[in-house]
Amino acid sequence: MMADVRLIPCLSDNYAVLVHKDGETILVDAPEAGPIKAALEETGWTLTSVLVTHHHSDHVQAIGAVKGSATVIGPEGEADRIKGLDRTVADGEEFKLGPVRIRAISTPGHTSGPLCYYLPEERIAFTADTLFAMGCGRLFEGDAATMWRSLQTLRAALPDDTDIYCGHEYTLTNARYAHETLPDDVAIAERLEVVREARERKEPTVPTTMAAEKATNPFLRADDPTVAAALGMEGAEPAEVFARLRKGRDGFS
Ligand SMILES: [Zn+2]
Known part of the structure; x- marks a missing residue:
């Protein structure tokens, strides 16, 4: 059984995502409380974990408003810039949230220490503001060579049939x-x-696929x-x- 995945449009062009499997419900990024709460209500799912990709406010600002009793997990490299983290993870770390196996992949460039999250059994990955559909993130805290290395890392790590969920609707x-x-x-x-x-x-x-x-x-x-x-x-x-x-x-x- 694969996880149920629900894409949640937030703000003008952000995406949050819910991943649900058995009793586990994982939110990836928290741009805006209203749409996330509405999705939880509609599905009847209870949030158990929040995965944070990077410190930008349009990805973290609603954590406090939606988290309830969920555990908030984010990148070690940006822990001092993200409020309310219960736990940090680092590059290459593999961990399980309920039945869902997750691998953290460090992809500096857009910010200095963001993480992408790859869920191999679910064949999905969250690439936030590093890899967009047909694009990539702006270089706020890294140079072009750094971002290019990060994209090569994702290209090598993610199989072609991986569904890619990115942080914004910038595709057109x-x-x-x-x-x-x-x-x-x-x-x-x-x-x-x-x-x-x-x-x-x-x-x-969104999602796109790694093959595309x-x-x-x-x-x-x-x-x-x-x-x-x-x-x-x-x-x-x-x-x-x-x-x-x-x-x-x-x-x-
Ligand atoms: Zn960002």
């Missing part, structure tokens, strides 16, 4: 940027249309010669290609 802008950057890429062009239609229907584009990201997320393809060539950077180091991709996205809207 990411897809438009990917298409502008790699106009000859058919898979990106096709996915842009799928994403556009989903957003016109106001449907989420490996194929159509330019930020996971900084070592792909096609991407370097499209940027006029043949032979450049992947970290430099990545830096150029990220810089272009910063100015894109």
